Amino acid sequence: MTVRFFHTSDWHLGQFFYNHSRQFEHEQFLAWLLLQIKEKQPHALFIAGDIFDVINPASAAQKQLYQFLADAHDIAPHMQTLMIAGNHDSGYRIEQVEPLLEKYNAKTVGVIxxxxxxxxDLERLLVPIYDENKKIIAWCLTLPFLRPAEITGFNEQTTNSKNAIAYLHQQLISAAKNKKSDDQALILMSHAHMQGGETSDSERPIIIGNEEALSTTLFDDVIDYVALGHLHKPQKVGQEHIRYSGSPIPLSFSEINYKHQVIEVTIDPTEIDDSRFKFETLPIPRSVQLHKIKGELNEVFAKLKALSSGEIDNIDHREYVDIEYHTDVPPQPNLRQQFEDALPKGRYRLVRISRQYLASEKNDDSAAQMSLEPPTPEKLFQQIWDKQGYSNDDAVLKDFLSLVQEVEKSLENEHEV
Structure with a gap:
């Protein structure tokens, strides 16, 4: 039997972009996605983690998700929505609303x-996908973001994270093989960083110190499609059927040129070659544009003045601007105001200014950059460590990041109480 589904991930509902709400942009994406669902009527919609931007999302972000699920169920009542927790999500929180999700033919897998x-509990991780006649046409192997505390210590095969991840994949795939029939597809959905994946600067590291990304050798040949989440750029990883769908909107200026999309996948497991796969990318319209302006000051001013004009009344609909200017002299006190004045009125939000300071080139041809972007804990620790005159020590950084993870986990548990 043929199964047809949409692969999406990394919605990051509730995100604030330099203190600006992305609610309008997410509303536009979800409205567009509902149109695709209405037209295509897929058997399933997969959301491969990072549904929300933070573990304790605001009520407005939660309302966006649940209203979407209700609307999707109205227009495609047979469609199943299957979600897993990402590293930005609280797995316990998104599982708490299971009774509500059932009303909308939706299910979430948050934790092991x-x-x-x-x-x-392997049975909980194996979710059947049905056709319009309630016949099972596929099985989805669901693997949320795997936290070490949840997957280690079961037996001698799970003494550390690396061994535990391999063991869990082996056990889950083995259980799926025992369940499936020849005319049923196997789909694995996972939130993970795979070896060879191209990253952006908005992705929070999910492996301590980025020590080791996962290998695609974890996936048995019996798996028909691997629906990945975490990396925001749509991309294949090694093989055609192992893919990141990417995020629906750009989550940083480094993602300006990403071709954000939803992947429509059709699989006929009865075929024996590549003809059993059909992939179609559905390009997501960008509702708010991003502009990165770089160069010396005179170039920056010229580029700002050349931007399109025409006022946008609602500030949440206005376009984002990031300026990186190059100079060999200290900045003027009113430089930001000069930038604002050069922008066409009422259309843009200047959210970031950074300086590439070139004065030191006269002495040693080196350059230092000053950014007004808030530092991550990792960057802040590295800056303090360097300032104290210590040499780079990967072991120390790894220990620090491990402590950060423990604190995040502790905060998450507090929210669940």
Whole structure:
């Protein structure tokens, strides 16, 4: 039986972009997605993690998700929506609303659960996908973001994260093989950083110190499609059927040129070659544009003045501007106001200014950059460490990032109480 589904990920509902709400942009994306669902009527919609931007999302972000699920169920009542938790999500929180999700033919897998015998509850991770006649046409192997505390310590095969991840994949794929029939597809959905994946600066590292990304050798040949989340750029990883769908909107200025999309996948498991796959990319319209302006001051002013004019009344609809200017002298006190004055009125939001300071080139041909972007804990620690005159030490950085993860996990648990 043929199965047809949409692969999406990394919605990051509730994100604030330099203190500006992305609610309008997400509203536009979700309205567009509803139109695609109405037209295509897929069997399933997959959201491969990072549904929300933070573990404790605002009520407006939660309302966006649940209103979308209600609307999607109205226009495609047979469609299943299947979600997994990403590293930005609270797995426990998104599982708490299961009774509500059931009303909209939706399911979420947030964490790895144990059976009464203390082993991984594999049944909970294997979700059937049905056709319009309630016949199982596929199985989805759901793997949310794997936190070490949830997957280690089960037995001698799970003494550390690397071994535990491999063991979990082996056990889950083995269980899926026992369930599937020849005319049913196997789809694996995971939120992970895979080896060879191209990253952007808006993705929070999910492996301590970025020590080791996962290998696609974890995926058995029996898997028909791997629906990945975490990396925001749409991309294949090694093979045609192992893909990141990417985020629906640019989450940083480094993602300006990404071709944001939803992937429509059709699989006929009865075919024996590549003809069993059909992929179609559905380009997502960009509702708010981003502009990165770089150069010396005279170039920057010229580029700002050349931007399109025409006022946009609602500030949440206005376009974002990032300026990186190059100079060999200290900045003038009113430089920001000069930039604002050069922009066409009422159309843009100047959200970031950074300086490439070139004065030191006269002495040693080196350059230092000053950015007004808020530092991450990792960057802040590195700056302080360097300032104290210590040499780079990967082991120290790894220990620091491990502490950060423990604090984040502790905060998440507090929110669940």
């Amino acid at each position: 659960h144990k059976n009464t015998d203390g082993q991984v």
